[in-house]
Amino acid sequence: xxxxxxxxxxxxxxxxxxxxxxxxxxxxxxxxxxxxxxxxxxxxxxxxxxxxxxxxxxxxxxxxxxxxxxxxxxxxxxxxxxxxxxxxxxxxxxxxxxxxxxxxxxxxxxxxxxxxxxxxxxxxxxxxxxxxxxxxxxxx
Numbered sequence: 001x002x003x004x005x006x007x008x009x010x011x012x013x014x015x016x017x018x019x020x021x022x023x024x025x026x027x028x029x030x031x032x033x034x035x036x037x038x039x040x041x042x043x044x045x046x047x048x049x050x051x052x053x054x055x056x057x058x059x060x061x062x063x064x065x066x067x068x069x070x071x072x073x074x075x076x077x078x079x080x081x082x083x084x085x086x087x088x089x090x091x092x093x094x095x096x097x098x099x100x101x102x103x104x105x106x107x108x109x110x111x112x113x114x115x116x117x118x119x120x121x122x123x124x125x126x127x128x129x130x131x132x133x134x135x136x137x138x139x140x
Contacts, residue, residue, distance in 0.1 A: 001033050003042060010046040014053055023060040030064060037072050040065055044080040044089065051086035051123050062092060069099070078112060085116035087125040094133045110137060 001009075009029075013022040030039055043061050047053075055061050065073055074096055081089050093113055100106035116122055117130035 001029060001035060003038070006030075006035075006039060006042050007046075010042055014046055014050040019053060020056050020059060023055065027060040027064045037068055037076075040068060040073060040076045044076060047086050047088050048080060048084045051084070051088075051126065053088075055088050058092070058095075062088070065092070066095075081112055081116055081119075083121070085119050085122040085126045085130065087123075087129050090116050090122075090126050090130045090133070097133075097137075110134070113137075 009022075009026050013019055013026060016022045043065060047055060047061075058066075065077075067073075077089060077092055077096065081093055085093075090113070093109060093116065097106055097109045097113065100109055113130050113134055117127050117134060119127070122130070
């Protein structure tokens with residue numbers, strides 16, 4: 001699948017009434033085509049552009065992205081959050097914090113969550129979710 005085709009499919013998903021089913025079909029095609037790290041940025045871009053869409057809990061797209069844990073996914077998610085945190089990418093960041101292997105990694109990711117909470121491009125939902133995650137962390 002070319003990047004143009006991937007962007008087109010993601011736009012279709014974003015305008016669909018059945019995001020989960022459409023996402024499942026896309027992920028199946030990505031896996032069949034042996035798509036990898038090159039698909040991460042377009043998926044995150046779609047989430048940034050369509051911040052109000054519920055992509056699932058976690059949903060097929062996140063499950064696809066998380067296949068690349070330890071292979072570059074984390075850095076791409078960090079870059080996405082620095083550009084424009086969304087409720088979904090903030091939630092994904094929280095999953096990274098929960099999976100952090102070292103105290104340093106956990107602190108760095110938590111600092112990024114703090115940035116997301118006040119980011120000028122984040123919508124109110126993303127800021128609220130980031131604040132909720134931070135509040136829970138302080139209570140731990």
